[in-house]
Amino acid sequence: MQSITNMHPLSEIKNLSTADNQAVVRVRGRVFSKKDCGRVLFLILRDGIDTLQAVLVKNKETTQLSIEDYNLLRKNENESFIELLGQVYCTEKPVLACSQQSIELAITGYKVLSRSVLDLPITLKEAAFTDDKKNESHLFSSVHYVKRLDNRVLDLRTDIAQAIFRINDGILFHIQHYLRGYGFIEIKTPKLIGGASEGGADVFKVDYFGKPACLAQSPQLYKQMAIIGDFKRVFEVGPVFRAENSDTNRHLTEFIGVDLEMVIDQSYMEVVHLVYQLLVDLFDALNIKYNREVDIIQSFFDVPALTFSPELVVVTFADAVALLKAHGQDREDLTDFSTEEEKQLGIIVKEKYHTDLYVITGYPSSVRPFYTMVDTRDGRYTHSYDFMLRGAEILSGAQRIDDYNMLCKRVAALGIEPNSIAHYLNAFKYGAPPHAGVGMGLERILKYFLGLPDVRYGNLFPRDPKRLHP
Numbered sequence: 001m002q003s004i005t006n007m008h009p010l011s012e013i014k015n016l017s018t019a020d021n022q023a024v025v026r027v028r029g030r031v032f033s034k035k036d037c038g039r040v041l042f043l044i045l046r047d048g049i050d051t052l053q054a055v056l057v058k059n060k061e062t063t064q065l066s067i068e069d070y071n072l073l074r075k076n077e078n079e080s081f082i083e084l085l086g087q088v089y090c091t092e093k094p095v096l097a098c099s100q101q102s103i104e105l106a107i108t109g110y111k112v113l114s115r116s117v118l119d120l121p122i123t124l125k126e127a128a129f130t131d132d133k134k135n136e137s138h139l140f141s142s143v144h145y146v147k148r149l150d151n152r153v154l155d156l157r158t159d160i161a162q163a164i165f166r167i168n169d170g171i172l173f174h175i176q177h178y179l180r181g182y183g184f185i186e187i188k189t190p191k192l193i194g195g196a197s198e199g200g201a202d203v204f205k206v207d208y209f210g211k212p213a214c215l216a217q218s219p220q221l222y223k224q225m226a227i228i229g230d231f232k233r234v235f236e237v238g239p240v241f242r243a244e245n246s247d248t249n250r251h252l253t254e255f256i257g258v259d260l261e262m263v264i265d266q267s268y269m270e271v272v273h274l275v276y277q278l279l280v281d282l283f284d285a286l287n288i289k290y291n292r293e294v295d296i297i298q299s300f301f302d303v304p305a306l307t308f309s310p311e312l313v314v315v316t317f318a319d320a321v322a323l324l325k326a327h328g329q330d331r332e333d334l335t336d337f338s339t340e341e342e343k344q345l346g347i348i349v350k351e352k353y354h355t356d357l358y359v360i361t362g363y364p365s366s367v368r369p370f371y372t373m374v375d376t377r378d379g380r381y382t383h384s385y386d387f388m389l390r391g392a393e394i395l396s397g398a399q400r401i402d403d404y405n406m407l408c409k410r411v412a413a414l415g416i417e418p419n420s421i422a423h424y425l426n427a428f429k430y431g432a433p434p435h436a437g438v439g440m441g442l443e444r445i446l447k448y449f450l451g452l453p454d455v456r457y458g459n460l461f462p463r464d465p466k467r468l469h470p
């Protein structure tokens with residue numbers, strides 16, 4: 001096998017261009033495909049979402065590669081990780097199969113760094129087609145997402161997974177940068193806690209040296225305690241655990257929560273405005289910076305582009321109920337929206353306000369957690385809000401009760417055992433500023449921003465009631 005020296009600096013496929021014509025470069029990647037035309041080998045080298053066609057002519061004096069070298073490269077299994085040395089040249093016709101369409105590489109040397117097995121559980125080619133497209137032609141095949149997730153390491157190499165996790169990184173970067181710009185500091189709260197973090201049945205119990213403990217269902221109580229500790233604006237990005245035994249396309253048992261909490265001046269609407277602006281800014285930034293990745297995903301899943309209004313669009317809970325009733329729903333005034341109702345509301349609001357992003361405020365007190373501030377003018381409702389995107393909830397928030405006695409009354413009224421949250425309750429004895437916040441699921445933002453069919457696509461190694469591996 002022809003070895004190559006390191007005298008040429010390593011280049012990345014994505015950084016090559018026609019400006020490199022005639023340059024000798026060293027590039028690494030995976031063997032995506034090979035076509036042997038007898039005397040010429042065409043090999044597509046893939047690095048992430050970038051591909052380059054490399055060409056080796058058998059027995060050409062300039063390459064110094066023997067027929068044996070030619071055959072060894074030809075026989076290399078797809079997905080092997082290799083390094084190529086070669087001269088870049090501009091092509092006469094665009095190479096339609098590659099992202100680098102105007103250049104190719106004339107191979108002069110190569111090194112196989114790590115070979116793949118021949119029998120791959122999923123091939124990257126078949127994973128590149130959706131179920132819908134499978135039916136269009138017998139040539140197209142597809143991979144069900146369960147099989148993708150069972151073989152996640154290979155699946156992560158696909159264009160869609162590569163695109164999703166670059167955008168995921170973009171979301172994290174933008175949110176953290178944006179919030180710091182508005183005076184928030186990032187905190188990390190414990191995930192192992194004594195007692196249930198928010199109460200309820202959806203909690204994973206663990207044995208903590210013989211004492212009962214659980215995995216945090218949210219950072220809710222701790223981020224509020226940080227506010228009472230006089231950090232005026234805090235946010236956290238961290239794992240959230242929910243023992244919800246439901247197999248839906250929106251729920252995971254472990255997801256990444258993006259939470260924020262802040263002291264307010266006059267009204268909880270200060271948080272609503274800040275978070276709405278954060279999301280509008282985020283979506284604009286993603287559409288610009290990751291336009292290639294967004295295009296890959298939207299064409300793969302055939303999703304319409306997202307429409308959102310730069311101006312805040314708010315519908316009160318009561319008005320949303322009235323809208324549903326006007327559209328034929330026979331429902332109670334104070335019950336929470338079902339998934340179907342949220343979808344229907346999304347369609348109604350889009351028709352009326354031409355936006356996929358809007359906010360519902362003033363949820364009934366009966367459907368919100370004990371720490372939510374009840375509306376003093378009408379105790380049936382609360383100072384709360386949910387943000388909806390493409391007809392589904394992506395985040396939930398509220399003003400919190402900041403008075404110790406009021407909080408204790410709510411706890412008693414809802415039948416919560418005060419001892420289980422004594423540290424939280426006691427914190428309010430020392431005075432708490434008025435505050436409000438939100439909790440959002442990172443995978444939900446990805447799912448609904450991109451229009452993914454399932455929230456699992458947006459988590460690197462998802463956990464659901466049936467999946468604890470890989």
Ligand code: ATP
Pocket residue numbers: 242244250251252253255393394395396439440441442443444445455
């Ligand atoms: P839902 O009604 O959709 O189940 P929830 O009301 O239980 O959500 P919250 O407890 O308010 O949700 O959590 C805040 C946010 O966290 C939600 O808006 C959503 O973005 C995200 N989230 C909640 N549960 C899950 C889950 N099981 N998997 C993924 N994300 C979740």
